[in-house]
Amino acid sequence: MGKGKEAILNRLGRIEGQVRGVRQMVADDRYCIDILHQVQAVKVALARAESEILKDHAACCVSEAIASGDVAEQRAKFNELIDLFDKVKR
Numbered sequence: 372m373g374k375g376k377e378a379i380l381n382r383l384g385r386i387e388g389q390v391r392g393v394r395q396m397v398a399d400d401r402y403c404i405d406i407l408h409q410v411q412a413v414k415v416a417l418a419r420a421e422s423e424i425l426k427d428h429a430a431c432c433v434s435e436a437i438a439s440g441d442v443a444e445q446r447a448k449f450n451e452l453i454d455l456f457d458k459v460k461r
Contacts, residue, residue: 375427379420386416425455 393409436448 375423379423379427382416382420382423386413386420389413389416 389409390413393406393413396406396409433448433452436444439445
């Protein structure tokens with residue numbers, strides 16, 4: 372991870388708190404729609420965390436592979452991204 376590690380860890384901590392909140396809402400038999408709204412908020416927060424981690428990967432790992440001039444390493448990083456995007460489509 373690069374420079375954004377602390378921000379990502381903070382974001383994940385907030386998500387962890389949101390998930391605990393959803394768990395408590397279920398335990399407290401809160402209104403289903405309210406729970407679903409909070410689940411949506413967790414999903415959005417996770418998507419943002421995913422985006423930040425991907426940006427960090429591109430800024431750090433991928434750019435290092437490009438700068439290295441190592442074609443095999445460049446291909447490996449490119450293939451990692453392709454595999455990731457394939458998983459997202461499923």
